[in-house]
Amino acid sequence: MKLKALSLVAGAIALTLTATSFAVHAQTASPSPVLLAQTPHRGHWKDLGLTDAQKTQIQAIKRDSRTKIEAVFTPEQKAKLEAAKQARRAEWQARKAQGQIGQRQPGQHHGRKKGDFADLNLSEIQRTEIRQIRESEKQQIQAVFTPEQRQKLEQFRQNR
Numbered sequence: 001m002k003l004k005a006l007s008l009v010a011g012a013i014a015l016t017l018t019a020t021s022f023a024v025h026a027q028t029a030s031p032s033p034v035l036l037a038q039t040p041h042r043g044h045w046k047d048l049g050l051t052d053a054q055k056t057q058i059q060a061i062k063r064d065s066r067t068k069i070e071a072v073f074t075p076e077q078k079a080k081l082e083a084a085k086q087a088r089r090a091e092w093q094a095r096k097a098q099g100q101i102g103q104r105q106p107g108q109h110h111g112r113k114k115g116d117f118a119d120l121n122l123s124e125i126q127r128t129e130i131r132q133i134r135e136s137e138k139q140q141i142q143a144v145f146t147p148e149q150r151q152k153l154e155q156f157r158q159n160r
Contacts, residue, residue, distance in 0.1 A: 047156070048149045057144045065137040072129045077120045 050058070073081065122130070142150065 048145070048152055050149070054144050058141055061137055061140045061144070065133050068133045069130055072126050072133075073120070077122070080120055 070078070145153065
């Protein structure tokens with residue numbers, strides 16, 4: 001049972017990393033405003049009225065952060081993530097063949113959760129580095145917003 005839970009967590013990590021890279025690649029490959037307007041954003045970001053330039057900057061910040069986080073992992077941890085990504089991809093292909101795309105299985109999470117890296121046995125130093133990278137990412141993204149957008153975002157957070 002524990003192995004199944006770890007497999008699901010590893011799969012969730014792999015799917016998150018894979019889906020994010022595909023989304024970024026798809027949007028950088030096509031300058032279509034329709035694709036940029038459909039960019040999925042966390043929370044109420046879609047309601048902030050981001051410009052195409054802001055969306056591009058945020059994508060670059062996220063891509064840079066992901067690269068920095070991946071650099072924190074040891075080769076063994078990277079191998080575990082890659083194996084999990086491939087397992088998740090195979091599972092997705094099987095669900096796609098059965099017409100179940102878009103339907104989450106019980107216990108399956110969407111996006112990153114706190115326990116995603118639990119089976120990687122991260123050291124405290126690695127955890128600290130990842131926290132710092134994420135905090136820097138958050139600050140850089142905040143700097144992209146206009147004062148009005150920051151105010152709207154703060155209102156969304158308070159209304160939660």
